[in-house]
Amino acid sequence: MTPGAPARAEAGPARGLLTTARVPGHRRRAYWRDALSRTFGAVDMTVPEEVGSGTIRTAPLGRFQVVTVDGEPLRTRRTRRLVARGEDRRVVVKLLVRGAARLAQDGRDAAVRPGEVFVYDTARPVRLLLPQPFRTTSLVLPRHALALGEPDLRRITATPLRPDTALGALLATFLSRLADTADTLRPSSGELLARRAADLLTAVADERLGRLPADTPSGDAALLLRIRAYIVRHLADPGLTPAAVAAAHHISVRRLHTLFEAEGTTVGRWLLGRRLEASLRDLAHRRTTGLTIAAVAHRWGFTSAAHYSRVFRAAHGTSPSEWP
Known part of the structure; x- marks a missing residue:
């Protein structure tokens, strides 16, 4: 969206409905350009001089x-x-x-x-x-x-x-x-x-x-x-090891490692990444939920708060307690 546009979309991309149906005709073009840019990222955009209809859900x-x-x-x-x-x-x-x-x-x-x-x-x-x-x-x-x-x-x-x-x-x-x-x-x-x-x-x-x-x-x-679906369902289980994953799918641990190596990663790295991602949601709401760092660590299968803090800092360059 170009600076100084006369109309702004009334809702952000996080949720809901954006539609030109609620906007007067002379403001629709600016509104539509803004709504699309806010949803998909900043872009230079060309739209018709007269925008009849547009909806983003x-x-x-x-x-x-x-x-x-x-x-x-x-x-x-x-x-x-x-x-x-x-x-x-x-x-x-x-x-x-x-x-x-x-x-x-x-x-x-x-x-x-x-x-x-x-x-x-x-x-x-x-x-x-x-x-x-x-x-x-x-x-x-x-x-x-x-x-x-x-x-x-x-x-x-x-x-x-x-x-x-x-x-x-x-x-x-x-x-x-x-x-x-x-x-x-x-x-x-x-x-x-x-x-x-x-x-x-x-x-x-x-x-x-x-x-x-x-x-x-x-x-x-x-x-x-x-x-992968199995791993995500069992992230909270600290006993979720490559051996346990392989056994649940009736394959060898070596076969399991081969599958992930073909993706350019390892079972452990992929599992750790999903646990860290899941924990970020809890950290973002920690002030309202009252969860401690230890509770977040336990919730997502980390063996201790200290272990969680070490891997979190290695991944994000800061500690969980300092996370925005």
């Missing part, structure tokens, strides 16, 4: 957001200047439900058709053209929640994930269902499902990058999804 899922947009033709561009502002880095996973799209990032320029999923990273310049009235469903997630190495992420941006494989179709269906049910989910359930969508994207990326056989959701990708 946003539901928070923990640290994720699911967003459905119905709108008229527009063009958006995130420039190097806007990237340099240093906003939180986010990855947007978007399903084109209706209309057409063209996306450019990381040296690729791709046409997108309805039913296809595409990905872009707000940490680098990106251009998105929607030349027709459209509907999109998006999952907006922090970059660190996506279990993909940096080179792998760069290789799937601006590359439509078509629903002509089992995993690709599953991701599109999952995003659609997540948007339909997000308002009815409890916060913990919603975030867990959002994580599963992120895991599906990782599996689809692995398939596209040649690390998985195509059309085999019952193979390594599906097994890894089940293992």
